[in-house]
Amino acid sequence: xxxxxxxxxxxxxxxxSGRRRKEIVAVLLFSGGPIFESxxxxxxxxxxxxxxGVPRYRLLVAAGEEGPLRTTGGLELSAPFGLEAVSRAxxxxxxxxxxxxxxxxxxxxxxxRRAHEEGARIxxxxxxxxxxxxxxxxxGRPATxxxxxxxxxxxxxxxxxxxxxxxxxxxxxxxxxxxxxxxIDLCLHIVRTDHGxxxxxxxxxxxxxxxxxxxxxxxxxxxxxxxEIGADPLAExxxxxxxxxxxxxxxxxxxxxxxxxxxxxxxxxxxxxxxAPLQWLITQRVLQAQRLLETSDYSVDExxxxxxxxxxxxxxxxxxxxxxxxxxxxxxAYRARRPGSDxxxxxxxxxxxxxxxxxxxxxxxxxxxxxxxxALGTAASLTADHGKHVPELYATSRPGLPGQRSAP
Numbered sequence: 001x002x003x004x005x006x007x008x009x010x011x012x013x014x015x016x017s018g019r020r021r022k023e024i025v026a027v028l029l030f031s032g033g034p035i036f037e038s039x040x041x042x043x044x045x046x047x048x049x050x051x052x053g054v055p056r057y058r059l060l061v062a063a064g065e066e067g068p069l070r071t072t073g074g075l076e077l078s079a080p081f082g083l084e085a086v087s088r089a090x091x092x093x094x095x096x097x098x099x100x101x102x103x104x105x106x107x108x109x110x111x112x113r114r115a116h117e118e119g120a121r122i123x124x125x126x127x128x129x130x131x132x133x134x135x136x137x138x139x140g141r142p143a144t145x146x147x148x149x150x151x152x153x154x155x156x157x158x159x160x161x162x163x164x165x166x167x168x169x170x171x172x173x174x175x176x177x178x179x180x181x182x183x184i185d186l187c188l189h190i191v192r193t194d195h196g197x198x199x200x201x202x203x204x205x206x207x208x209x210x211x212x213x214x215x216x217x218x219x220x221x222x223x224x225x226x227x228e229i230g231a232d233p234l235a236e237x238x239x240x241x242x243x244x245x246x247x248x249x250x251x252x253x254x255x256x257x258x259x260x261x262x263x264x265x266x267x268x269x270x271x272x273x274x275x276a277p278l279q280w281l282i283t284q285r286v287l288q289a290q291r292l293l294e295t296s297d298y299s300v301d302e303x304x305x306x307x308x309x310x311x312x313x314x315x316x317x318x319x320x321x322x323x324x325x326x327x328x329x330x331x332x333a334y335r336a337r338r339p340g341s342d343x344x345x346x347x348x349x350x351x352x353x354x355x356x357x358x359x360x361x362x363x364x365x366x367x368x369x370x371x372x373x374x375a376l377g378t379a380a381s382l383t384a385d386h387g388k389h390v391p392e393l394y395a396t397s398r399p400g401l402p403g404q405r406s407a408p
Contacts, residue, residue, distance in 0.1 A: 014173055016090055017118035022194075026060045026089035028108065028131075029079055031069040032098025037126050037183055038071065041093040044187040044203065053202040055195045060085035064094075064108040086111040091121045091190070094128035095183065100152050109135040122174050123190070125183035129176040133157040137174050144169045146179030154275065165283075165322060167213060185213055234258060234268060241281065245288045248308050251277045286322050289315060293331040300327045 016022055025045040029038055046059035063069060063079035070076055086092055092115050097104060112135045116122050124132040129145040130153060132138050138160040145153050150164030163169065168177035168186040170193075177186035188211060192200035197211075204211035237258045241249075254277065255265035269277040288307045292298055298306065304315035319327050 014117075014119040016120065020088060020090050020115075020118060020120055021058070022090035023056075024058045024060060024089045025091045025093060026062050026081075026085045027093045027095060028062050028064045028083075028086065028112075029069055029077065029095070030064045030098055030104070030108075031067070031071075033069070033071055033096040034126075035071045035073060035075060036180060037096040037128075038077075040125065040183040041095055041123075041187055043207070044184070044191070045091075045093075049203065049206055052206055054191070054199050054206070060089060062086055065105045083107060083111045086115050086120075089115065089120055091123065093123040093125065094131045095125045097127045097131045100127055100130055100149050101156075104131045104134050112137065116173065119173070121190075123186065124174075124176045125186065126177065126179040129153060130156075132174065132176065133160055138176070141171045141174055142169050143171070143174075143176040144178055145176060148179075151275070155271070181209075184209055188212075234272060242284065245285055245308050246306050248310060251281060254281075282318055283322065285309060286315075286318050289319060289327060290323070290330070293327055294334050303327065 025041065027038075027041045027045070042059065042061065045057040046061075048056055050056050060081050061079045062081040062083060062085040064083065068076040068078055092112065094112070108131070112122060112132070116135075116137055122132060122137055124130075124143075124145075126146050127149060129138065129143055130149075133143070133153060133156070138157065140159055140161075142161045142163055143153070144150070144163050144166045147164045150162050153160065154162040164178075166178065167182040168175065168189060170186075170189065175186060175190070177183050184207065188200050188204055188209075191203055192211075201211045237254050240257060241254055251265070252262055255262045258265055258268075260268065266277055269275070269280075285307045289303050289309075292303045292306060293300075296303075300315065301312045304312040307315065309315040309318070316326055319325075319330070323330060325333070
């Protein structure tokens, strides 16, 4: 992705302050955080695996507020360090935050800002992105988080370019990931960036996870309406759009149904969901295409028509852009995972009912894409709440990886 970060005016990585050490990783924990996300960086950076060829990091576990820190399952944690540990780290990881609506402690935000100013790499896993956003470190930058929370992140912090399609986003000295397991993907990416593919591969084998996952979060998105817009008049228009994806209509049609001008509709849609209506509509059509490819024998051309695309070429372009494969390859891979069934089915082999044909009209829908400076909408907008070692500097340009978006 091409992106000019306003967080670093000269567009270059910051040099690490002399009092910080690049091999030191500080993990900032808060009370109320989920134990799984919190444990990911502890396992990746805190276990000595030099016997397996994984370079060693020095881990500092820091409390971002007064303890004891209570986590999921009623556990209480006692971190060995406080915020002073953040002042020594070359990488600071915020694995989670307890609430997507509550403000983080000001002292922790100040510590993150200072660390960033002194060249530290700042990482937010899952809802940890909300802490980075509250500190102003994501302003003008691309970022991601769990797809379910992406609309809230975009709405609360409109200057952040939220992309809920990605497993993780590397913007040089600030990195964010989607939920839960995507935190492992990002931590492996950090190891790969610091020490190369061989070290990251060795670590992945130890963790028994893929060294690189393909795809993004699209496969996990749903189409439910969020409570926050359920009572809004716009929700009726959105519900209509979801029920008529097989028809060819455009954003102007939705604006007319809402009795708004296109400009007013765009502004209202963004304010409620944090996404651009055109991109949201395209993503919904791609999601519908996924379902038809999984649950029917329609040809790709027929799928394109039944999802409101004006041509199979348009479907293929948007499908590959969002999912990283062609519709035919996606269907083949989906069915290959179910070798015991001639038709797509659930993991237990139970066939899925075939999707019935739906009527189509002949209206045209303009599906040309364009770059926007705002969050890219997905179905999450309508849900509930290789790395060569770079001495001293963290590179701002790295080869793209599956499921990952990086700055140029």
